[in-house]
Amino acid sequence: xxxSTTIAQVQETLDTLNAALExxxxxAASAVFATDSYWRDLVAVTWNLxxxxxxxxxxxxxxxxxxxxxxxGFALQRGETPKEDGGVITAxxxxxxxxxxxxxxxxxxxxxxxxxxxxxxxLKGHEENRGKRRPMGAEHGAKKNxxxxxxxxxxxxxxxxxxxxxYTVIIGGGQGGIALGARLRQLGVxxxxxxxxxxxxxxxxxRYKSLCLHDPIWYDHLPYIKFPDNWPVFxxxxxxxxWLEMYTKVMEINYWTRSEVQKxxxxxxxxxxxxxxxxxxxxxxxxxxxxVLATGMSGKANVPQxxxxxxxxxxxxxxxxxxxxxxxxxxxxxxxxxxxxxxxxCAALWEADADVTMVQRSSTHIxxxxxxxxxxxxxxxxxEALDNGITTEKxxxxxxxxxxxxxxxxxxxxxxxxxxxDADFYAxxxxxxxxxxxxxxxxxxxxxxxxRGSGYYIDVGASQLIIDGEVKLVQGQVDHFDDPAVVLAxxxxxxxxxxxxxxxxxxxxxxxxxxxxxxxxxxxxxVWGLGSDTTxxxxxxxxxxxxxxxxTQQENLWFHGGNLHQSRHYSLYLALxxxxxxxxxxxxxxxxxEVHHLS
Numbered sequence: 001x002x003x004s005t006t007i008a009q010v011q012e013t014l015d016t017l018n019a020a021l022e023x024x025x026x027x028a029a030s031a032v033f034a035t036d037s038y039w040r041d042l043v044a045v046t047w048n049l050x051x052x053x054x055x056x057x058x059x060x061x062x063x064x065x066x067x068x069x070x071x072x073g074f075a076l077q078r079g080e081t082p083k084e085d086g087g088v089i090t091a092x093x094x095x096x097x098x099x100x101x102x103x104x105x106x107x108x109x110x111x112x113x114x115x116x117x118x119x120x121x122x123l124k125g126h127e128e129n130r131g132k133r134r135p136m137g138a139e140h141g142a143k144k145n146x147x148x149x150x151x152x153x154x155x156x157x158x159x160x161x162x163x164x165x166x167y168t169v170i171i172g173g174g175q176g177g178i179a180l181g182a183r184l185r186q187l188g189v190x191x192x193x194x195x196x197x198x199x200x201x202x203x204x205x206x207r208y209k210s211l212c213l214h215d216p217i218w219y220d221h222l223p224y225i226k227f228p229d230n231w232p233v234f235x236x237x238x239x240x241x242x243w244l245e246m247y248t249k250v251m252e253i254n255y256w257t258r259s260e261v262q263k264x265x266x267x268x269x270x271x272x273x274x275x276x277x278x279x280x281x282x283x284x285x286x287x288x289x290x291x292v293l294a295t296g297m298s299g300k301a302n303v304p305q306x307x308x309x310x311x312x313x314x315x316x317x318x319x320x321x322x323x324x325x326x327x328x329x330x331x332x333x334x335x336x337x338x339x340x341x342x343x344x345x346c347a348a349l350w351e352a353d354a355d356v357t358m359v360q361r362s363s364t365h366i367x368x369x370x371x372x373x374x375x376x377x378x379x380x381x382x383x384e385a386l387d388n389g390i391t392t393e394k395x396x397x398x399x400x401x402x403x404x405x406x407x408x409x410x411x412x413x414x415x416x417x418x419x420x421x422d423a424d425f426y427a428x429x430x431x432x433x434x435x436x437x438x439x440x441x442x443x444x445x446x447x448x449x450x451x452r453g454s455g456y457y458i459d460v461g462a463s464q465l466i467i468d469g470e471v472k473l474v475q476g477q478v479d480h481f482d483d484p485a486v487v488l489a490x491x492x493x494x495x496x497x498x499x500x501x502x503x504x505x506x507x508x509x510x511x512x513x514x515x516x517x518x519x520x521x522x523x524x525x526x527v528w529g530l531g532s533d534t535t536x537x538x539x540x541x542x543x544x545x546x547x548x549x550x551x552t553q554q555e556n557l558w559f560h561g562g563n564l565h566q567s568r569h570y571s572l573y574l575a576l577x578x579x580x581x582x583x584x585x586x587x588x589x590x591x592x593x594e595v596h597h598l599s
Contacts, residue, residue, distance in 0.1 A: 010082045010091045013108060014074045021062075021072050030059040034112040038403035043573045044095070044102045044120040045069050046590035047580075049550040051403050051543040061590055068588045070098035071118065077103060088114065099124055099585055100576070105401040117401035120576055126583060128186045130224075153252060160254055165287045166192045167582050169275050171261050171515065172294035174203045175222070176561035178244055179568055180294060181253040182223055183575035189582055192286065193253055193294075194277060196260040200248040201241030203296075209324035210348035211237040213564070214340060214458040216373055218381035220564040221392050222247055223571060234369075234460075259284075264291060264516050271556065290578050293511050294560045297453050297528065300506040300514075308481030312499075319345060319502040325352035333357070334486050334494045336478055337502030338364045338434075339454055343462035345500055346471045357472040357494055359486070363435040365456040366463055367445050368425060371418040376445070396569045404450065404530050404543060408443035415444035428467040433475065440534040449563075450545070451530050451537035454504050508559055509547075509599050516557075524552045525595030527559050538597055549574045551589050 013032060020028035033039070033055045040051040045065050052061045076082070077092035084090075089108040095118060096102070104117040122128065129135055137149060147155075160166055168184060170177045173195025184191040197203060204211070213220060213235045217227050220235065225247060232239070248255050258280040265274050275286040301318040309316060319341040325348045333349050335342050338360040349356045367376070379385060380395035390398070402410055415438055419426065429436060437455075439448050445456050457463070465471040476488035485493040507528065513521035527547045533539035544550070547559050549570040560574055561567060580587050 006082050006084050006089055007076075009111060010076065010089060010106070010108065013106075013111070013113065014076070014093070017113075018072060018074055021066065021070075021074075024066060026059050026062045026066065029062055030055040032113055033058050033116075034109055034114050037112070037114050037116075038405065039113075039116045039118070040401065040403050042117070042119040042400070043576055044097055044100065044118045045071050047551075047577065047587040048589050048591055049544045049548075049570075049573065050591045051405070052591075053403075053405065053543075064590050065588065068098075068586065071095060072097070096124075099580070103397070105397055107401075115401060115403060117397065119397065119400065120573065123576060123580060123583070123585065126187065126579060130186065157254060160190060161192055161256070161284060161286055164190070166190045166254070167288060168192075168290040168292060168578055169194060169273070169286055169288040170292045170294050170560070171264075171275075171511075172296060172561070173197070173200055173248075173255055173257075174294065174296050174561075175240075175244060175564050176296065176567040176571070177292075177294035178248055178251075178253060178255075179222055179571040180292065180560050180574060181255065182247070182251040183571045184578060185251060185253055186224070187575055187579040189575070189579050191254060192288075193248075193255045194259045194261060194275075195255065195257055198257055199241075199245055200255055200257070201244035204237040204241040204244070206323075207237050207320065208322045208341075208345055208348060209237075209326075210344055210351075212460075213237075213240065214369065214460065215563065215565070216377060216381060218383070218385070218392065218395075219377060221568060222564070223568055224251065226392065261515050266291075266516070266520070266554070266556065268555070273556065290556050290558065290581065292558045292560050292574070292578075293508060293515070295508060295511040296561050297505060297508065300508070300510045302504045302506045303501055304478070304503055306478055306480050308483070308487075311483055312481040313483050314496050315498045317498065317500050319500055320505075322500050325349040325354060328352060328354045328498055331355065331497040332495050333498045333500065334359060334496040335500045335502055336486070337361065337500075337504070338457070339502065339504065340457050342500075342502035343457045343459070345502060347462040347465060350465055350471055354498075357474060357496075358466070359478065359488070359494070360435060360473060360475050361477055362455075363437040365437050365439060365445060365448055366426075366429065366434075366459055367415070367418055367456070368422050368459045368463075371422055372445065372458060375414050375417050375421070392568075396565070400569065405541070407450075408441055408447050411443040411447055412441070415439075415442060418444070425463070425467075429463060432467050432469065433473055434463075434466055435475065440532075447532075451532050451534055453528055454536070507599050508561065512554075512557070520554050520557070522598050523595070524554050524557065525593075526597040526599055531596070540596060542593065542596075544593075547593060551577070551592055553592070553595055 017032045074095045077094050080092040082091040091106045094103045100120045100123045102120045107115045168191040170193045173193045177193045181193045216233050260278045262276040272287050273291045277284045301320050303318050329352050332355045334357050335346050336359045346356050448455050479489045480487050485495045509521050509527045529537040531539050531542035
């Protein structure tokens, strides 16, 4: 129901909150929040990604930060009207701080704040050169020896990293590094993105030929330039690669190809890093202030070792090394694993007339692509959502406004719908012997991804092959290799010309150990996960993604990445943190994450 009472109730709440903040009355400000409430802040108040719970959590945060960051001026966003549904009022808000401006989403229950999202969008005096601030691109009038845009870019590329040092170095040039590089470029932060491949996008081009994004296009835009309206719903991997290469060029990112980091070390005295790079055979030493590892959740292959692998006469590949099925027609292939890559590879091999067996080692969550799009994502990321005024930016904020602590409560009913809708499909999988799960609490794919980054498959056809017995399925753990077979713990022998280890990827923390030191990796601790105390996500509760997009226990070291949605959305907040530090803005961090797990 929409009426003047709803608007008045929101305005009264905002007025009360503003008055308390202006007067520095922390108790009055925290009293605006319900007993069961959440304030999720993205950099604006905490210079961190931090969620506090209840009036006591709000009070603790404000006692630490109010005098430093000065949140104030909360107001209804222009052109937006609060909405009431089921006793919950939702309102888009804007606000400012001592150094920046932001927007967010507020939900009220019974006249008090239930959830509040505050997200910094820009720094005062350091706004992006876009819209009315966009560069002219040309100097009108006559001038001798003028420098063209192209010449200026070429001079910058030749100098940066040699005559002048970047403020930030990003290790990893996939979608995460590219998105962050674009953000920092627009903020005027001198940055170099390092990648070992020959061209931007090769991370995607080099994967198995059937690979497509399993997320729909509306979920996958990059900052500034959205995919065109005629782009396919599910982007094939080579189109992703070409888009990233184009994007890198037109966004003028300083991107070094064929550049592999040999070693990085931090000098606490100078507050800078030394990064030794093999750039196409030449050693270059970079000395940035900030170092970002954007090496990807799917960057460090996890290849378990088993007895007999050295003497196995067939081929053993990790899924990241598998180029496709063409060479394996008529051959016997064993795929170890049952997540996304395993299913994709099995289906492609079957299409190429290989004899394929999947080894499922543990239960897997399966959700049909159509059901996920319609029930799980359709309200936020779809043509229908756009028709209803839900832009990508709004969708990102709505999704971010649900605190991780209660997100499962919103997800469980959606996956219950999917389970009911596709009951015959799941019955077929179980009859085939496939072990299914829905997450430890029934919350499905998104929470599995956020908690552990594994354990699921978005079905685009491979599951039916398992149901029909076209892809053979066995359960168990690999024990050893006995040429020409893989032998499971129960003695089952699976003869194979090719074994694909679809065994996932290691923590980004492992890159810190490899590129910097084990000491720094241990100092930072585990990367990814929420501390939900569910499978592969040990507690205690963190409240946010461990070490992602925010300050870590290692000064001037950051982690960035995730899927395309996360790379797009959270690159803004990481870029603002880096820009603020470059400009000497005071950035007192509230709630720096403690280390509970080393890897």
